Amino acid sequence: MSTLTAQKRPVSRPQGRPAPELIFGDLWEYDPAPETADPKLKARYELFIGGKFVAPKSGKYFDSINPANEQKLAQIAHANAADVNAAYAAAKKAFDTTWGKMPGKERAKYLYRLARLLQDRAREFAVAETLDGGKPIKESRDFDVPMAAAHFFYHAGWADKLDYVAPGRKVAPLGVVGQVIPWNFPLLMLAWKIAPALAMGNTVVLKPAETTSITALKFAELIQDAGLPPGVVNIVTGFGDTGAAVMGHPTAAKVAFTGSTEVGKIIMRSLAGTDKKMTMELGGKAANIVFDDAPIDQAVEGIINGIFFNQGHVCCAGSRLLVHEPIAERFLAKLKTRIKTLRVGDPLDKNTDIGAINSKEQLATITRLVAAGVKEGAKMFQPACSLPAKGYYFRPTVFSGVSMSHRIAREEIFGPVLSVLTFRTLDEAVEKANNTAYGLSAGVWTDKGSRILKMSTELKAGVVWANTYNKFDPTSPFGGYKESGFGREGGRQGLLDYCKLA
Amino acid sequence: MSAPAQSVFRRLFDEVGPVDHVGIEERVAKYTTRSIKKNAKLWGLKTAVSMVDLTTLEGKDTPGKVASLCQKALRPHDGLDCPPVAAVCVYPAMVKHARRALGEDTAVRIASVATAFPSGQAPLRTRLAEVKAAVADGADEIDMVINRGAFLSGEFQLVQDEIVAVRDACGSATLKVILEVSELETYDNIRAASFLAMRVLRPGDFIKTSTGKTTLNATLGNNQVMLEAIRDFYLDTGTPIAMKPAGGIRTAKQALQFLIAVKETLGDAWLNNTRYRFGASSLLNDLLRQLEKERTGAYQAPYYFSEAAESY
Structure with missing residues (x-):
């Protein structure tokens, strides 16, 4: 029998021979496998204010482009300061008359409904998200949409248990919250922002990024289907000027921003000296x-x-x-x-x-x-x-x-x-x-x-x-140190950023 | 475990590196989301047919059963343009009957599980005698089991020496080393055992997941651990080792997922039956059923396909 010692070490490659290489060629090329679900897009999207789709006061629209082929997907309304005013007025009215007074267990029903509606139409939302933003369908299908629904489910669960968010203290909603979200996870960032705000009893004016407004406006359709009181969620679309109007509006009790550190600093500067609460989720270089x-x-x-x-x-x-x-x-x-x-x-x-x-x-x-x-x-x-x-x-x-x-x-x-x-x-x-x-x-x-x-x-x-990376969960707070921002989203900590403690 | 055994383990694990269980599961979950359509599906199904080691390993096997298995191996399905399978896999006592059924000049190879399969719990000289007998009767390939008891007690040298002895007893026959992954239990152990075996194998010899006789057999997870071991060993030494998952692969869909793992881990050079095999019996008919479906557009009832072998 050969002994182990004679065979133990792997035989090293003889000198001078080329290093072995793996061939990742086209022997077995996968055929195209496009997702065919209908995204049900409209040709033109209006602003969503007071529970209705309304035309922008300026009458201006801009195009949303599919980055995968540079084709136009839809026209999106461009909101100006007057539109943003109307949105805040609707949100204030909803906070004062319906949502702010509603018992938590009633709010929870609406949030559960939103989560289920989103699950029901998951494939449609996934395709829309991929068309509008360019992300692979397997990510929008397996991550973005299910995770967005999970955030609504999670926060629906909190809505009637808010007495336990901060033991020994009383919590109360802030009022109207202005939110600006980025283009990298359009629907998921919307969920991160809207779900905790609504669970706490706040009402919302939200502006999606100009390149990815479509799923937010499709979500507005879900809000109508779920029968939320008018004005609880208002969605205004547009560019930086619209965003500035949302962040700087005097009615906003709190603003929440996710985006670049550069823009975050501009917002913080403009809000210095006001009594608005702020949370910022900014850049990173992990x-x-x-x-x-x-x-x-x-x-x-x-x-x-x-x-x-x-x-x-x-x-x-x-x-x-x-x-x-x-x-x-x-x-x-x-x-x-x-x-x-x-x-x-x-x-x-x-x-x-x-x-x-x-x-x-x-x-x-x-x-x-x-x-x-x-x-x-x-x-x-x-x-x-x-x-x-x-x-x-x-x-x-x-x-x-x-x-x-x-x-x-x-x-x-x-x-x-x-x-x-x-x-x-x-x-x-x-x-x-x-x-x-x-x-x-x-x-x-x-x-x-x-x-x-x-x-x-x-x-x-x-x-x-x-030993892992990019793991997210609604129960786990997410947020930064230093110039990556402050405040947390998700979990108990995320909820605390949307309430007054007494 | 005694202290010296522990240090033996640690040394081997240090050499080959650890495997993260969660990471492996995450990686292989991605293979299952691949969508294989049209021509890619046809190619995958036919390639999978050509990779099957059509197996019957039962106490009740008879020469007649083996002969009909060989016929199926040569011509898997009438009217379908598909290749013969790679090999038939039988117990040593059945090798001569398989040889008689297939003849000398045949595309289908004869593999035999020797070395007191599946437990391996026989004296080494008995196991070697079994290997030699199978080869003498006409086996082209020998599927051996490693000594798991020795592995788990840290006697790596013994494990490796036995592989070497069996390899030498094989002569020119190809050797497949069954690690019996479910008895090794951890991915770390599977990787370490893969290296122990590969270091004494010849180019073109196989490492194989399981006997098919335990509760847990080939999974995408342990397949991935072994493919990565083969890749690392190939890039280090230039010696290409082949791979055979066995047991538990029953559907065409599973087989395609295993092939996707091969394509994306080892690349094109492993997408053929000299480098990759499926140890299976019921898999073949599901592959044929899918091929017929691609051809006719409709699923045929199972009884249109001959010889549904039941063993694994």
Whole structure:
């Protein structure tokens, strides 16, 4: 019998032969598998004020474009200050006469109804979300829409139990709340904002982002179907001027904003000196930290999920990879192999992993920052996948050899671009991870439990995920440190941001 | 567990690296959301047929049963343009009957489960004698079981020595090493055992999930752990090891999901029956049923398909 010692070590490759490579070719190409559910879009969407769809006072409309093929989807009303005034008046009236006085258990019924209606029409909403925003159908179908419904279910459950939100204290609603949401998760962000506000007894004026208004306006149809009293939720669409009017309106008792740090600062400046409550959920530049004892393949998967989920249009995207030096080379090779199997293309195709960039402007921003990365000397890797001829697409991109002073390591790119840095010790990892103006999220990958606990106390981030990434739940508060904002959304903490405590 | 055994475990795990259970489950859940349509579906189904090791492993097997299994292996279904299966898989005593049914010049290979299958609890010389007898009777491939008892008590050297002995007894026959994943229990163990085996295998030899005789057999999860081990070993050494999930794969839909895992983990070079097999019996008829459905547009009743083998 041959002995183990003679056979123990793997036979190393003979020198001079080419390194073995895996072939991810077209031997078994998947046929197109487009989702065919009807999104039931209208040609023109009006403003939703006082429970009715009303034309904007200015008579102006703008186009909503499908970023996957640059075709027009619908016309969206452009609200001006007078429209926003009308929306606040409707919301104030609803707060004073119906919603603010309604017992919690009655409000809960409406919220449950909204959640179920959304579930009933999940496929339709998923297709609409994908058409309007460019995200892959598998994400809108399996994440955005179910998670939005989950938020309504969760907060419906709280509505009649508000006496227990803050034990020993009494809670009361604030009044009318102004909310501005971003374009990366249009329907989900709407749910994050509206569900806790309504559960607490507030009424709402909400402005969706100009590139992704459609699902918010479809949601307005659900509000009508659910029979909510008129004016409890008002949706005004438009550009930055509309948003400024919503945020600055004197009737608003509180404003909630999710979006870029830049705009967040403008809003905070404009509201300085008023007595409005504020919550801000702003940008991020999260570090995903991989130690040498991590389960490598699962870490690679998590990094991929962390940065390429929703084309990287995620405020908590793991856009900086910090990898332990001993495994850096091997890890990067595995990461590249995995990226070669990602499928970029038509967002409506059920097999698409990475869809379209949300807008032409965002594509330009990403292109500019990537060019800066190349110019500053970082090494760029992109897989050789083909992109559709029309529409806004960007290849998944990995930069290696990045240092902390590079722009691509400091600025939020908000696209499918990963910057890879290395570290030698735990302290260095913490130092690098925290060396940023942001502090929204972080990820730690290690097999060692004590290291997870240590890292989670040292990292200045609102969420620290361990051996996973981009996990969300309505029960779990989400929000940032430093310039990533303040206030929390989700969970008990999120509700407390929508009430007065007495 | 005694201290030395523990350090043996730790050393092997350090060498091959850990596996995160939750991460694996998450990864394979994504395979199940892939949507395979039209030509891609046809290609997948036919490829899966060509990868089947059509199996009967029962105490009540007879030469007649084996002969009819061989006929099915050669011509899976009348009127359907589909390849023969890769192999028939039988007990050693049935190898000569299979050889008689298939003849010498045949596209279908004969695999035999030797080494006191499924427990492996026989003296080594008995197991080796069984392997040699099967090969002498005409087996092209030998499916062996590893010594799980030795693995779980940390006697890795013994496990590996036995694989080497069986490999040498195989001569030119292909060797498939059954890890019996359900008895190893953790993904960490499955990965470690995969490496133990691969380090002494020849290019083209297989690692295989299970005997099909325990409660839990091939799953997308343990398939993924083993595919990743094969990938890492190939990239390190250049030695391509083949893979065979066995047991529990009963439907065409499952088979396509396993193939998607192969395509997205190991790539095109593993999408053929020299590198990937399905150990199954009832799977074949479901594949044929789906192929007929693609051809005619309607599902046929099960009794239109011959020889629904029941074993696993």
